[in-house]
Amino acid sequence: MVELHWYIWLSLGVFIIGLTGFLTRRNLIVVFMSIELMLNAVNINLVAMSHYMQDMRGQMLTLFVIAVAAAEAAIGLAILIALFRTKAAGHVDEATELKG
């Protein structure tokens, strides 16, 4: 049997990679992909915990996270398309209207 810790470390690694991509990449689509990476890391953690604690709660939460991720991707990409149509901007540093 693989220990629970290995699953947690795997999920931690994927989460950190996603976070770094989210903070550093310029292309907005890749930024959204980094968010999906982070959500997947959370899902791995939840399913592993659920398996090792012999409880279904984690897997329920995983289903809800998947649903919210789908909703988030639809809204995010719609915002991206609206941004591209009005300002022809597909990069993080080109959308600076809200700068204080």
Added chain:
Amino acid sequence: MIHKIIFSYLAIMILGLSLFIITRRNPVHSVLGMLFMFIHVGALYLLLNAEFLAATQVIVYAGAILVLFLFAIMILNIREELEGELFTGSWVMAIPVGVALLIMLLIGLRSIRPGYSGTHTIEYIKTMTHTKAFGKELFTNYLLPFEVVSVILLVAIVGAIVLAKKKL
């Protein structure tokens, strides 16, 4: 033993593909890397006896969300993406933040122990089948969150249509 070999393969592939996703210049390559990563995560769920979630992972993520990403890439201009800066100037701050969070969580996570154990043992799931056990839990104890998720999806549908319309 075989369990460990399969886990190591999946872990190495998932981490490698994650790095592949955030370093590619062409977003289409990132999406393809993501497809393989999602399939490997689904295989990891199979290793954890969650067959229903493995199927959901492949259908929803690899089937629906990635197609959405490909549509968005189609609308944007790829030619322009192939030149120009890959990273923003904030990587000087972002990489220390990532490393600091990694170290903090590594120290914190050592103390985690799976203390309490519930009623859904492997034998129970084997006799019930995973989908049945999952559905029973979902439609009894988690009925209200399930309904709330349907409202979230409705909001997403309406929001996506309104945001992507030509004239608001």
